[in-house]
Amino acid sequence: MRFRHRVAIMTGAAAGIGRGIAQRFAEGAALVIADIDEEGIHETAAQIDSQRMVVIRAGEGTVEDTRLIVKQTVSRFGAMHILVNNAARTRLQKPVQGMTLEEWDMCQHAGLRSVSLLSKWAGPVIRDSGGGSILNLGSVGAVTAWAGGAGYCAAKAGVVALTKVLATEEAGIARNQDLHHHQFQAPEHWGGARFRLAQQRPVLLGYFPFLHFANRAAAVEQICLMGTRCRA
Numbered sequence: 001m002r003f004r005h006r007v008a009i010m011t012g013a014a015a016g017i018g019r020g021i022a023q024r025f026a027e028g029a030a031l032v033i034a035d036i037d038e039e040g041i042h043e044t045a046a047q048i049d050s051q052r053m054v055v056i057r058a059g060e061g062t063v064e065d066t067r068l069i070v071k072q073t074v075s076r077f078g079a080m081h082i083l084v085n086n087a088a089r090t091r092l093q094k095p096v097q098g099m100t101l102e103e104w105d106m107c108q109h110a111g112l113r114s115v116s117l118l119s120k121w122a123g124p125v126i127r128d129s130g131g132g133s134i135l136n137l138g139s140v141g142a143v144t145a146w147a148g149g150a151g152y153c154a155a156k157a158g159v160v161a162l163t164k165v166l167a168t169e170e171a172g173i174a175r176n177q178d179l180h181h182h183q184f185q186a187p188e189h190w191g192g193a194r195f196r197l198a199q200q201r202p203v204l205l206g207y208f209p210f211l212h213f214a215n216r217a218a219a220v221e222q223i224c225l226m227g228t229r230c231r232a
Contacts, residue, residue, distance in 0.1 A: 003029030007077045009069060009122070011060050011114065012086035014040025020220040021084060026050045030077045034058045034069050035087070060087040061109025066117040074125060081132035083122045085115040088155065093148035107151030112158040119166055135226055136163045
């Protein structure tokens with residue numbers, strides 16, 4: 001029961017690493033899972049044995065839906081301690097010249113705008129709840145480009161930059177000793193960052209530009225470990 005007395009929001013929970021993280025958080029935490037993929041999000045819910053779970057079909061990049069996610073979390077559980085921003089468009093692989101403006105916007109809304117909006121709405125709630133963590137999942141695509149990856153890579157690079165800015169703003173003053181860099185070499189890549197929201201003065205706990213894990217299970221465990229360190 002590592003997450004006992006905690007309330008967590010998990011976006012992009014319809015499949016993959018998002019589903020894995022949601023399953024681990026459900027071991028004690030009250031959980032809100034959100035995704036635009038209605039079928040996938042209900043499949044995730046069916047695999048989680050929890051009486052304290054809310055399932056929301058939402059477009060994570062829209063103002064109304066992101067507000068709804070946070071609002072329903074507070075309405076149901078009365079608090080919020082952990083936000084995991086995992087939503088992204090990973091399947092669109094087109095060169096810049098072949099991508100429509102609508103496809104570009106879709107990638108940025110899902111992968112970057114959602115992080116900004118949910119962090120904006122969730123930050124004050126987390127502080128009022130006694131403190132917690134916002135975990136923003138990045139990608140090796142933020143620093144290593146590939147043909148056809150413009151929409152995804154640009155969104156993930158934005159997530160890395162945005163997280164550093166948010167951490168600096170929330171902490172009030174960013175100092176070098178607040179930044180902790182870690183690097184692991186392994187075949188499968190995941191990059192992310194987090195910052196802690198304390199009641200009075202949030203403190204940046206870590207920024208991870210290059211976290212590489214041997215497999216998805218290892219990544220899930222590390223992300224959940226960050227979630228356990230969310231006490232104010």
